[in-house]
Amino acid sequence: MVKHVSITHYNAPTCERIFMKKLAILSILFSVFVASGAAFSADRPNIVFIFTDDHCIQALSAYDDSRISTPNMDRIAKEGMRFNRCYVTNGICGPSRAVIQTGKYSHANGFIRNGNVFNGDQQTFPKLLQKVGYQTAVIGKWHLGSTPQGYNYYDVLKGQGPYYNPPMITSDENGQPVTKPHTGYTTEIIGNKALAWLEQGRDKDKPFMLMFQHKAPHRNWMPAPKYLNWLDDVEIAEPETLWDDYTGRETPAANQAMTIATHMNDNDLKLTQPRGLTPEQLKTWNAAYTDKNQAYLAKRESMTEKEIIKWKYQRYAKDYLRCVKSVDDEIGRVLDYLDANNLTENTVVMYSSDQGWYLGEHGWFDKRWMYEESLVTPLLARWPGVIEPGSVNENDITSNLDFAETFLELAGADVPSDMQGASLVPLFKGKTPKDWRTSFYYHYYEFPGAHSVNRHFGVTNGEQKLIHYYGPNHDGGEIDTWELFDLNKDPNELKSEANNPEYAVIRKKLESELERLRVLYDVPEDTQPVRKPRVPTKKGKDAKTKTKAK
Template identity: 45%
Template sequence: MLTKKNSFSILAIGAVVASSLVLFINSTKKQESALPPARPNIIFIFSDDHTAQAISAYGSKLTKTPNIDRIAKEGAILHTNVVTNSICGPSRATLLTGKYSHLNGYKLNEKVFDVNQPVFPEELQKNGYQTAWVGKMHLGSLPNGFDYLNVLPGQGHYYNPDFINSKNETVRYPGYVTNVVTKLSIDWLNQRDTSKPFFLVVGHKATHREWLPDAPDLGAYDNVNFPLPPTFYDDYTGREAAKDQDMTIDKTMRLKEDLKVHADYEKSGIFNRFTPEQKKPFYDYYENKISKEFDAKKLTGKALVEWKYQRYIKDYLSTARSLDRNIGELLDHLDKSGLAKNTVVIYASDQGFYMGEHGWFDKRFIYEESLKTPFVIRYPGVIKPGTQINELISNIDWAPTLLNLTGTTIPRGVQGESFLPLLTGKKVAWRKEAYYHYYEYPQPHHVYPHFGIRTDRYTLARFYEVKDFWELYDLKNDPQEMHNLYGSKGYEAITADLKAKLKKEIIHYKDDEALKIMESKL
């Protein structure tokens, strides 16, 4: 029989249990709130020489890139993402180290990257990440920090490419390089250690010279007549370095190797890797159609230059067509595998590229088409779809941002800053100037060494070694950088201010070589 005393005891016990339960629930909630969010996976799709002028998310009228655009639409697009040294290998070295070329030691292409220096994937490994790089790396060595490597040696080949793996073994894979890189990347995703978050670089050879399209994309733009850029016939008045370069479509671009007019399919290392089945559509298109058309026209002067321009743009965009298609295939795999929800996807190129502006192809200069590079990023639930970033972001910022995204400590030696706050809509103080330094001379394109800064309105550059001179451009009034204002009346105060800012940047980034030149009289 339940007595009053027993009833009171049971009620008291119940109250204690209820109170304990509340304390337990509250304690659990506190523990849950203190736990870090799930560490995201990261896929960094990194192409070669693919410029913003050829991406429709950036307003290109030349072509459509629906899959790159999809990343931008579902995340953020960086409109003023610049590089520190506009050339392939050094850009990759900057990605890995978060440092300028003068500190990571990789100033020029075709050198050997120092593998004894720290790279940010090592920090990811310490934080429990599995890391991999598939495709083009172009560093002349195999850096530390990767659990899996399967990379192209040097520039690699478009057809039936060789790959070097983590064991330093060379293996040839049949097929078109863009498709092969995607397949190997998806294979790694399917075979990885699923107990760990991952960081994967998908390194594409496209759209590097000599722009060999995949067979389905041959002639994709043959019915299009692309308008000449307004600066195509630039005469370089007042711009000595621009006048003395060797990167014009007119004089530098080669008919046989670059434009495939009567290409050598037997001896040339560019074209002799085809299987008979691969060679047939390629030969039919370039030899039986394009070369015959060229012979029949007997072009000279401006007609020849403009024909070369059309062929260049069509081959470039046809090569990029496969690149975008493969990005779509990778995005579809993430959707089907369930990885998309917690995977950061980035698409970027190693630098900008000229699409006939100033009559050029290639890159190297501090000028806009070369300096700026595309960067779009998607992170579901963290980056609001449709985010537009206009601040000056540099490729030294990529490494610390990736570390920040994953909750990984950023080493003190990294020179860049995380722009994650900008991606998530926070109002933060950000750089007003971006520093640049290019070194490679005279080969292959005879571009004078120079350093300088890009602000929201101006570009100031100091050319040195070959000839010493300055250039100044007002990007608001002269976005195509046709008028060198250095020394012009009325720009004395602006020039002095920019020089002071440049010197401050040089000292901040510890570029002793540039400082010595900066302090020399001119």
């Protein structure tokens, strides 16, 4: 038996309505397809995150033009936004990087001090970006002890990495990590690799996120050949706290091991011949330093202690600034590439560092403290058509804790509820959310350790700061003491008001806020084992003072 199938005939207007309805359905499905990351969309920008090691705002002319000109970093600020209160959660290299990967404080991501190994199996923002269709790459310094996960491509320095001829780790054809030697200046090599990936390594039909990360200007500040003599005829301005005697604060400030006067060694000061250079590199190096060193050594015995410290400061500051100059050059090359390849308009560029740094302030080099110079890190962001060019965010408290969440929102990905920061995208648009943080929690764990900075945690609201030092002390006992600074009256943090009755109300409020933040972030008690303190960095042969660290 044959079944008769009835066929409905539609007139033209009805057919058009059906067609439009189906088209609308397809449009919705396509939108879902795009949002899931399966296709590229112009409203999901590329991301270039430029990151350096130990770069302070005192050496970035968009913040302070008294020591150096950084035109390419400044370009990001002029074409975008400068943030004046970007605070780090834990002012040291590896922990800062782990915070950025996870959007979580050190105690939550498990990487609290250098020497830990980052657990790459945990949730990280690059993995989440991959899920929504982004290509991800990390090139340069990694410093987390484990093989990068969540990246379509990685090519990273082995360990800390040298300034010249670095071994770098990438994956072989089987996806296994392999170490390859390189010849040249590390900052330039990292720049070359970033440009090569942008040009040849990515799928140009997909959005990308590139982490472009430099070793410089980390200790021991070895300049590129082209900059070895740059600044020779310039005297770098000394910070007003170079001669700090650490009175007015508790004992930790005096008992560190990071003074220019005592703890810089001959390798830092380029008074010894560097290792690992090719014969040609060494020839260029010696041509730059030999005569200058001989001139100093010939008169050192007749110099006063103050004259020696002044010489050390000039040598250190110039080498540091020379390293920054090379980074700025490489940033310029990447920005020029974006321009030349029509990528600028749809690429968010962010610049930051793992924390600030002491460029002689308080007589120091290094970082670690909750004092302003190392708590504050540079943050510049450019997003054409969204961020107002030349804008400055003066007062909002931002952090490296916010970077992961920012990248995820830019990519249209969900921000996991267990991340502890907040996306900066509203601030990019000039709109501060009503619930934006008005205080900030900091925690440093690495004692005993390099430079002998006591463990401490604290809270700041940008105007007042409360710091608590705790745990093992330099004398083998325990420390339990507080500092409070009024940043409006005492921006250099030279006098603690913790025991001043006039600040009793402010201290009580800060203590209450500190406890609130510790509960909010579920901060556990510090249960690190008490280890024997490390021997401080060896003193240079020309040191005339003894370290106060015991």
